Amino acid sequence: MLEDVVNxxxxxxxxxxxxxxxxxxxxxxxxxxxxxxxxxADQGESVAAGVRDAGGDARFTELDVSKLDxxxxxxxxxxxxxxxxxxxxxxxxxxxPAGLVEESEEAWQHMVAINQSGVMYGxxxxxxxxxxxxxxxxxxxxxxxxxxxxxxxxxxxxTKGAVRLMTKxxxxxxxxxxxxxxxxxxGQIDTPILANLTPELDAAIKARIPxxxxxxxxxxxxxxxxxxxxxxxxxxxxxxxxxxxWCAT
Ligand SMILES: NC(=O)c1ccc[n+]([C@@H]2O[C@H](COP(=O)([O-])OP(=O)(O)OC[C@H]3O[C@@H](n4cnc5c(N)ncnc54)[C@H](O)[C@@H]3O)[C@@H](O)[C@H]2O)c1
Numbered sequence: 001m002l003e004d005v006v007n008x009x010x011x012x013x014x015x016x017x018x019x020x021x022x023x024x025x026x027x028x029x030x031x032x033x034x035x036x037x038x039x040x041a042d043q044g045e046s047v048a049a050g051v052r053d054a055g056g057d058a059r060f061t062e063l064d065v066s067k068l069d070x071x072x073x074x075x076x077x078x079x080x081x082x083x084x085x086x087x088x089x090x091x092x093x094x095x096x097p098a099g100l101v102e103e104s105e106e107a108w109q110h111m112v113a114i115n116q117s118g119v120m121y122g123x124x125x126x127x128x129x130x131x132x133x134x135x136x137x138x139x140x141x142x143x144x145x146x147x148x149x150x151x152x153x154x155x156x157x158x159t160k161g162a163v164r165l166m167t168k169x170x171x172x173x174x175x176x177x178x179x180x181x182x183x184x185x186x187g188q189i190d191t192p193i194l195a196n197l198t199p200e201l202d203a204a205i206k207a208r209i210p211x212x213x214x215x216x217x218x219x220x221x222x223x224x225x226x227x228x229x230x231x232x233x234x235x236x237x238x239x240x241x242x243x244x245x246w247c248a249t
Contacts, residue, residue: 208249
């Protein structure tokens, strides 16, 4: 059903763990050539090796998404190795609970640098290559917390809300260039990031999921693969919730 994605090339950030690693496995199994980008080299190399062991094509590249020069190097490396760059999944992100008043300037700047600037730098760096090639697709991983507010995660909400609107602005800038840009808003997905939740927040969130279970990284990745494929050819600037029904309540 998704034959158009075979032999296309995707850069996935934060691919060493959790949702990013799930993307590497799902895109790799669909025949997409996968560039696993992360700051964690050993884990990233091992995710890429897992994709190759399963019959796919993947390589690791070291990338700190908060540094624009790292992005330029990663794009050049991808183009020199694979000769093309069709999809970008801006997935790398951090979470740390803190309320508005108690948040330190340093912690705020750090979260903005990774969760927001990282997504901006990623789009800015890949779009010229996509324009040259005549098109592409970008998926930005925001969060349910990029749509709704809650107490105690101020900086995370701020950065994920920015990802939601940067997605729509980029989609409009390139709506006639064959480049589609969409955001995905996961609910509670079973990954190591959940270890950063306070026990109270963790229990409160789980009690609210209509499906009664956490999501799996692959369930987010399949939504991204759909958005990158021609199946989603008339979809851009969209915000897709992958949240077990949470936002429907
Ligand atoms: N797990 C959830 O419930 C959930 C819900 C909503 C949104 N999200 C979002 O999904 C994305 C992935 O989260 P996850 O749950 O898989 O977390 P995770 O902690 O398992 O993985 C995050 C990955 O990002 C990488 N990373 C961190 N800083 C980086 C940087 N500066 N440059 C490059 N890579 C960097 C880490 O090394 C790690 O491999 C994040 O953007 C997160 O905000 C997760």
